[in-house]
Amino acid sequence: MKRYEGKAKIMEESKEAGKLSVSFKDDLTAFNNEKKSALVGKGALAAKISKILFEFLIAKGFQTHFIQEISPNVHEVWKLKMLPLEVIIRYKAAGSLAKRLKLTEGTLLSRPIIQFCLKDDSLGDPQLAESEVLALGLANSKNINELKNQTLLVGEYLKALFHELKLDLVDLKLEFGLDDTGKIILGDEISPDTMRLWRQEGPESEKKLDKDLFRFDLGDPIVGYRAVLEKLESFDCLSFNPKIALEASLSIHPQAGLLDPVGKAVTQACQQLGFGSVASIASGKRLLLSFSAYRFGLLEELCGRLLVSPAAEEYEYELSLPERTESLV
Numbered sequence: 001m002k003r004y005e006g007k008a009k010i011m012e013e014s015k016e017a018g019k020l021s022v023s024f025k026d027d028l029t030a031f032n033n034e035k036k037s038a039l040v041g042k043g044a045l046a047a048k049i050s051k052i053l054f055e056f057l058i059a060k061g062f063q064t065h066f067i068q069e070i071s072p073n074v075h076e077v078w079k080l081k082m083l084p085l086e087v088i089i090r091y092k093a094a095g096s097l098a099k100r101l102k103l104t105e106g107t108l109l110s111r112p113i114i115q116f117c118l119k120d121d122s123l124g125d126p127q128l129a130e131s132e133v134l135a136l137g138l139a140n141s142k143n144i145n146e147l148k149n150q151t152l153l154v155g156e157y158l159k160a161l162f163h164e165l166k167l168d169l170v171d172l173k174l175e176f177g178l179d180d181t182g183k184i185i186l187g188d189e190i191s192p193d194t195m196r197l198w199r200q201e202g203p204e205s206e207k208k209l210d211k212d213l214f215r216f217d218l219g220d221p222i223v224g225y226r227a228v229l230e231k232l233e234s235f236d237c238l239s240f241n242p243k244i245a246l247e248a249s250l251s252i253h254p255q256a257g258l259l260d261p262v263g264k265a266v267t268q269a270c271q272q273l274g275f276g277s278v279a280s281i282a283s284g285k286r287l288l289l290s291f292s293a294y295r296f297g298l299l300e301e302l303c304g305r306l307l308v309s310p311a312a313e314e315y316e317y318e319l320s321l322p323e324r325t326e327s328l329v
């Protein structure tokens, strides 16, 4: 039973409820479908690379839609309600960023850029400001925060892994969906179709190993994708545990609807001092944390066990990279 055919993949309902099969196609498209081709074996290479990268992330404690490989170009995945968004993280200027801001390709950004784009071929997947994502109801502010946190963390793990393989992760596009409980889960694929990967060493003409080979007729994408796969297969990805230095800004406040004695007392004090226009003040606190080695789920664990009182408080956090950490790319 076919469910959906996209430019690079076909999703079909599985016999088991809640699961789908994803077939990776040999088709390559670029520039909003203006350039199209098919290369025998491309789908299987993208599927294999994606499998290895999903398994790497899962081994580090990350939740994704990936369940298992069914055949060389087919994955079994959990069904998600996909958000109509692409989340892009960039470490060096390339592609549309380099073009839009006239930056030299390869310019190292002083911190990663996270961008949202609307998944709409007819509009050319336009970039969206966070306020547009919110105003169009594409994701709520909690989800936007979660998308940015997950993207930053996935990016750091993948960047560190590729660095071990002497590859630079230049940029990366991720897509997410919601599971039955409304949790944000990483879906789609992670392959040279969806990222820019450059060799750190060797001649300039052989640097690029990703879909730019096809976009700009720079070489055979199969050769590039195979080189990425060979590097990944020659390395024990599952045992690799990079030290991810991160900072987090954690906001803790009383649960909505619960009594907030501190907020109430401060509101009353303001009013008694004559600031009658102060209608209400909600209390809360912000903790700034710095980690020498962060891992998926660590903050949730810390909050659950120590920092937050689950019966009375709720929290949200924003991850960022420490200011002076040397970038790996």
Ligand code: 5GP
Residues within 6 Å of the ligand: 086, 088, 094, 095, 096, 097, 125, 171, 172, 173, 193, 194, 195, 196, 211
């Ligand atoms: P750019 O905006 O520079 O064209 O793309 C940034 C990164 O996101 C690149 O790694 C690119 O491959 C990926 N990306 C952006 N949009 C799409 C898309 O619609 N499909 C795919 N496969 N990748 C995309």
